Amino acid sequence: MALKEKKTVKDILFEIAIYSFFTLFTLLCIFPFYYIFISSISSNALVDRGAIFFYPRSIHLSNYVSVFKIKTLPQAAFISVARTVIGTGLSIIAASFMGYCMSKPEYWHRKLVYRFIIATMYFNAGVVPLYLTYRMLGLIDNFLVYVLPCLNQSFNMVLCKTYMESIPGSLEESAEIDGAGYFMRYMRIILPLSMPILATIAIFAAVGQWNAFMDTVLYMTSTKYFTLQYTLNLYLKKATALADILKTDSAAAQNMNLDTMLTAESTRYTITMVTIIPVLMIYPFFQRYFIKGIMIGAVKG
Amino acid sequence: MTEAVRPPARKTAKGNQLMNGRRRAGRILFAMSAPFLIATLLFCYVPMFGWLYSFVNYKAGFSLFSSRWVGLKYFAMPFSNFVLRDEFLRVMRNTLITSGYHLLGSPLPLFFAIFLSEIKFVRYRKSVQILTTVPNFVSWVIVYSVVHSLLSLDGFVNHFLQMLGLTADPINFMATSKGVWITQWGYGTWKGLGWASIMYMSAIAGIDQELYEAASIDGADRFQKMWHITVPGLLGTYFVLLMIDIGHILSNGMEQYYVFENAMNHDKIEVLDLFVYNQGISGNNISYATAVGMFKSVVSLGLLFFANNLSKAVRGDSIF
Known part of the structure; x- marks a missing residue:
């Protein structure tokens, strides 16, 4: 790299090839989201006729109100937001507190308990036994099934433990001499110092909770606890049935303007946007945490 | 370490007290963490007892203990019953082909990273990296919605082709039994390629720059440097990831195939994970589904150990 080399024909062809490949692939990654977005704000009548391609036409935002x-x-x-907030909170509490405990040599039978937690990373009982267990615990059709499993954090616990072990012990000792118990020291000293690792864990937990879909499929039957992801899937699968509901339900109340009246397609596009906007909004800001996350994973994995 | 330092203190009465204090403190800490340990017990260990359901003739409404013990009947079923055997072989075929495509595509992120790192225009490179990782953070439902909006009968591609006059009738890309495996692989690659390449990007950043300089002095061109320095520098990372993939040969995951499954592609898209769900939760064949799931878990664990030992033999280092 230090030496400037003269570009050969081969070099130039190679540059053209990689630039075009990466430009194409990036467009392929982004265009679908852009297309869904412009379809959700364009005139619904035009969308229905398939007249929207690369730019929005007759822009309106009424779809976002109508859905x-x-x-x-x-x-x-509401359920999606609630499970994201509570689930992320519980994940952080569980990972950081267990990590704190495991960083304490005086913990009662520490090695045994550590192995007890770590072992869960290498086996799982499978879908059906887990379902039967949740049923036994009364978690079927219960909001708690979304968030309680967050209490079990083996991998993130290891990350927290490693991080906390690098915090100088003298900080805690001085607090101990001042009479602070474990909980106080964990809250006042360890947690504030562990913010970088907790932020990384939180961001992954939050995206995981927001995107979670299979648990609704497996454990929920009543519509009360359906998440946005699940609702979107229902609407994707039952587009025509949905259109009928919309015609009788909401459109009758509104003025019958074809450009802004919800159609099956515009509903799909709009709900998709509603479902991804939170992720797309936080992604650019937290991108470095995501990257950090995969790197920690790489070191440990 | 602490244990090594402590023992001399034990000799004095005060040291004894201190020791007892620490022991008590350790128990208090244990008590404080009990809720989390109970959660681990309930959500990870208790379900293991569910494997017992594969040995009984379970009917909904009865308890495990009032069900009749049938031994290995459900494990033998794919061998004894022709219909079930064909079904099981079909599901295994889907699983192995799906994983096979995944394994064949596993070098892609490596080359993605190598070529991307060849781009010297930093802004462009960073943008590509950020934008291509976005699909990794949306759910499979969203991917389905994306595919739907592009490839369905009313999707972008059909409208576009019709506008250009290339087709008269819309092509149904989604409800078809043709090319199911390769398209599913394609969706997975679209979602995961950018993200998977990040790990290689940082491995490239970790390669000693002096190697490149030395190679330049020896007259190597960029392709020779890529092939003889960058690629070997990434093989270690690639190998670890490959071993993890081998451990997951039977576990394709279920979300993707669940959302993309329809009547047309069902026979080809139904992988083992989805089959267990379809049998157990939708079909209420609890015992048979548990047996199949258990078979999967045990084989997967075996594969994991196999991969780990292979890694030890080849690289002299285990992956776990």
Whole structure:
């Protein structure tokens, strides 16, 4: 790299090839989201005719108001937000507190307990036994099934433990002499110092919770606890049935303007946007945490 | 370390007290962490007892203990019953082909990273890296929605082809039994390629720059440097990831295939994980599904150990 070399024909061809490949692939990654976005804000009549390709036409935002008039959607959004907030909180508490405990040599039978937790990374009982266990515990059709499993954090626990072991012990000792118990020291000294690792864990936990889909499929039957992801899937699979509901449900109440009246397609596009906007919004800001996350994973994995 | 320092203190009465204090403190800490340990017990260990369901003739509404013990009947079923055997072989075929495509595509992120790192225009390189990782952070439902908006009968591609006059009738890309495995692989690659390459990008950053300089002095061109320095420098990372993939040959995951499954592609898309769900939770064949799931878990664990030992033999280092 230090030496400037003269570019050969081969070099130039190679440059053209990689630039075009990466430009194409990046477009392939981004264009679908852009297309869904412009379709959600364009005139619904034009979208229905398939006249929207690369730029929005007759822009309106009424779809974003209309979809929240569909009965199940505000509830689904609420459940999604609730599970993301609670699940992320529980994940952080569990990972950091267990990590703290495991960094203490005086912990009762520490090695045994550590192995007890670590072993769970290498086996799992499978879908059906897990379902039966949740049923036994009364977690089927229960909001808690979304968040309680977050209490079990083996991998993130290891990350926290490693991080906390690097915090100088003298900080805690001085607090101990001042009479602070474990909980106080964990809250006041260890947690604030562990913020970088906790931020990384939180961001992954939050995206995981927001995107979680299979647990609704497996453990929920009542519409009360359906998440946005699950609702979107229902609407994707039952597009025509949905269109009928919309026609009788919301459109009758509104003015019958074809450009802004919800159609099956515009509903799909709009709900998709509602579901990804939170992720797309936080991604650029937390991108370095994501990258850090995969690197920690690489060292440990 | 602490244990090594402590013992001399034990001799005095005060040291004894201190020791007892620490022991008590350790127990208090244990008590404080009990809720989390109970959660681990309930959500990871208790379900293991569910494997017992594969040995009984379980009917909904009965308890495990009032069900009749049938031994290995459900494990033998794919061998004794023709219909079930064909079904099981079909599911195994889907699983292995799906994993096979995945394994064949596993060098892609490596080359993605090598070529991307050849780009010297930093802004462009960073943008590509950020934008290509976005699909990794959306769920499979969203991927389905994306594919739907592009490839369905009313999707972008069909409308576009019709506008250009290339096709008269829309092509149904999604509800077809043709090319199921390769398209599913394609969706997975679209979602994961950028993300998977990040690990290689940082491995490239870790390669000693002097190697490149020495090679330049020896007259190597960029392709020779890529092939003889960068690629060997990434093989270690590649090998570890490959071993993990081998451990997951039977576990394709289920979300992707669940959302993309339809009546047309069902026979080809149904992988082992999805089959267990379809049998056990949808079909209520609890015992048979548990047996199949258990078979999968045991074989996967075996593969994991195999991969780990292979790694030890080849690289002299275990992956776990």
